[in-house]
Amino acid sequence: MSKEMNNRQAYFNYYIEDKYVAGIVLLGTEVKSIREGKVSFNDAYCLFDKNELWLRGLYIAEYKLGTTNNHIAVHDRKLLLTQRELKRIQAKMKERGFTLVPLRIFFNEKSLVKVEIGLARGKKVHDKRDSLREKDIKREISRALK
Known part of the structure; x- marks a missing residue:
């Protein structure tokens, strides 16, 4: 099962x-x-609350065949990491300009849902323009090679 959802906007708006x-x-x-x-x-986005990491604002649509036990589409979801990783992330977050954003959701080989999160620094407007320019150049090169 290789179902994978990516957050393309995160790569456009942030340096990971x-x-x-x-x-x-x-x-x-x-x-x-x-x-x-x-x-x-x-x-x-992700945030720390009482030394626990939470994912806030992720929209997971209600299951259409769900009954009264269906979930709420947007609510805080707890992320599971080791204490060492949590402390390392918290130390980095205290530096100015860092944020945690979800990059992708996927199923691992045991069919468990995993979230890849990225420690990110925001891009300026001119950096976004550079990213678009590079993307266009790569697209033109790939078209020329075909």
Whole structure:
């Protein structure tokens, strides 16, 4: 099962310094919706609360065959990392300009849902223009080679 959802806007808006793979606490209907690809990263970010890492703003659509046990589409979800990783991330977050953003959601080889989060620094407007220019150049080169 190679179902994978990427956050393309994160790579456009941020420089990604480090990446971490975290487990996520989900309900059964949330997993079924992720299998269907009903995930949106708009306005999603990570934050620390009482030395725990939470994912806020991730939209997972309600499961269409769910009954009264269906989940709420947008709520805080706990991320699971080791204490060492959490402390390392917290130390980096205290530096000015860093934020944590979800980069992708995927199923690992044991069919568990994992979230790749990135320690990111925001890009300026001119950096975004450079990214678009580089992307256009790569596209033109690939077209010329075909």
